Amino acid sequence: MTNSWGSRKTIKAIGMMSGTSLDGLDIAAVEITEHDKKWSFKLQEAETISYTTEWKKRLQTAHILSGTELTALNAKYGLFLGEQARKFINNTKFATDLIASHGHTVFHQPENGFTLQIGSGAHLSTSSNCLTVCDFRTGDVVLGGQGAPLVPIGDRLLFSEFEYCLNLGGFANISYEEKEKRKAFDNCPVNIVLNPLAEKFDQPFDKNGELGRQGKVNEALLKKLNALSYYRHQPPKSLGREWIESEFLPILNKTELNTRDKMRTIYEHIALQITKDLSGDGKMLVTGGGAFNSFLMERMQALTSTEIILPETNLIDYKEAIVFAFMGVLRLREEINCLASVTGARKNSCSGVIFLP
Ligand SMILES: Nc1ncnc2c1ncn2[C@@H]1O[C@H](COP(=O)(O)OP(=O)(O)OP(=O)(O)O)[C@@H](O)[C@H]1O
Ligand SMILES: CC(=O)N[C@H]1[C@@H]2OC[C@@H](O2)[C@@H](O)[C@@H]1O[C@H](C)C(=O)O
Structure with a gap:
């Protein structure tokens, strides 16, 4: 516990996950509680926003875009994520403390020192008006890790x-x-x-x-x-x-x-x-x-x-979104959320980039 988030017993977090199957965007609203150094969670609300054919195609072909086109898509998708988060919050009235967004993976080449999940955090946090954590994989890749899988921190502490x-x-x-x-x-x-x-x-x-x-x-x-x-x-x-x-x-x-x-x-x-x-x-x-x-x-x-x-x-549908919400909470608390024993990185890390609305 190193900051004010560490003294909060329960933190409300929204996890957003766009997986490789491209069936849709998973959103999970979770209450995450720490008690006697043991973690638990309550899934309060969850929804999958199916991708339109247009979004599916955009994300599916993102890897062949030019630099300018990919940069534009990163911004556009960040806005899309922010709008979806806003709608979800309006519908559910879930008073979230943060959004933790995985984004959508376009490139994953840890052996070459990079991985890219699009869905600009600046656009997401501004359009949702929420504190946002994203880009969870890069920190681990820079430390020589695979940057994946990341969910095992949740497997260890929640399951x-x-x-x-x-x-x-x-x-x-x-x-x-x-x-x-x-x-x-x-x-x-x-x-x-x-x-x-x-x-x-x-x-x-x-x-x-x-x-x-x-x-x-x-x-x-x-x-x-x-x-x-x-x-x-x-x-x-x-x-x-x-x-x-x-x-x-x-x-x-x-x-x-x-x-x-x-x-x-x-x-x-x-x-x-x-x-x-x-x-x-x-x-x-x-x-x-x-x-x-x-x-x-x-x-x-x-x-x-x-x-x-x-x-x-x-739980079948939203476990990954739940764990990303949890990883966002760990990031705000400045606690370890990437395990070197899993990814092969030089050390454990606290990964993710924070954007204030
Ligand atoms: N009833 C079913 N029978 C068979 N397969 C199913 C069924 N329901 C869902 N699926 C499969 O599950 C996929 C969606 O799974 P999921 O949302 O976990 O993937 P993802 O999050 O995109 O992937 P990843 O975790 O690798 O990023 C669908 O595209 C489909 O292939
Ligand atoms: C680079 C990337 O997006 N990897 C995903 C992908 O989808 C499944 C598998 O490959 C896993 O390694 C990872 O996602 C999950 C959520 C993870 O990091 O645990």
Whole structure:
């Protein structure tokens, strides 16, 4: 506790998260409480603002824009986030102390020393009229870390009753305690590769895994995917769109399988990659939209005796937004919110940039 935020028992925070699946902007209003050095939270309100086709396209193609265009989008998206926050606050009457915004990842190249989440904090804080914390990843990358995943600080301090926390969004990422340190890494791609395949059937995603369930596992493709060098690397490690384009899709696009068989094989690949390192003991909390994919859950549970726990829907949908709200609170209190044991950075850090309205 180093400043006046540290003497507040409860802090009200709004967390905003735009994930890789591009289904929408998740907003969570959370009351975060510290009692006897133990943290707890209450999710008060939550909403997902679906992206319009136009916003989805803008964010999806942001990486090919010119410098000027990307700068303009950063500002425009910051204003958009601010307007959404304002509307949310007006509707819910949640008297928030702060907004913690992840933004939308456009580039993630920790090996080259940078990561970029757009959604200008200055625009967001001014248009929402709220104290805002954003740019949570850069500080860790500058310290030599992967800048991801960051949610494990929340897994450790808010969800410690679970041996594993798994999130199934665009990518799968898992976190767990090992020798009293939090460890975490991105396992493999999930919806970032499944959604475009489902779109071939005019569906935004493979609801409950029904399309993939109808296909057959292709052993040759499965073997090639499992042989990708990323899976042999030791953590810390993380994945991004760049890896999908350079490593995963070239293998997938070379096969002439029908789409259902491709999906079925990808499901097996995901289930194998996630379960291969589990101890077989304890409970695993599964969140993120992929948790609703009952076929994927079945395949995972068939490959491990670690018990898969699906929480209530709001936690499945909003855990990441909740944890970013928590990270914003830690940032204001000047307490550690990025774990070097997870990201491989030279040291733990208190990351995020603060904007006053
Ligand atoms: N009933 C369902 N069956 C199968 N998949 C589902 C279902 N509901 C949601 N999904 C998947 O979950 C995705 C959304 O998940 P989520 O919002 O957790 O991803 P994200 O936050 O964008 O990703 P990330 O955490 O990687 O940034 C959808 O795009 C869809 O693929
Ligand atoms: C760079 C980036 O945006 N990474 C995301 C992405 O989506 C899932 C996975 O890859 C994870 O590493 C991370 O997000 C979550 C919220 C995290 O940092 O914990």
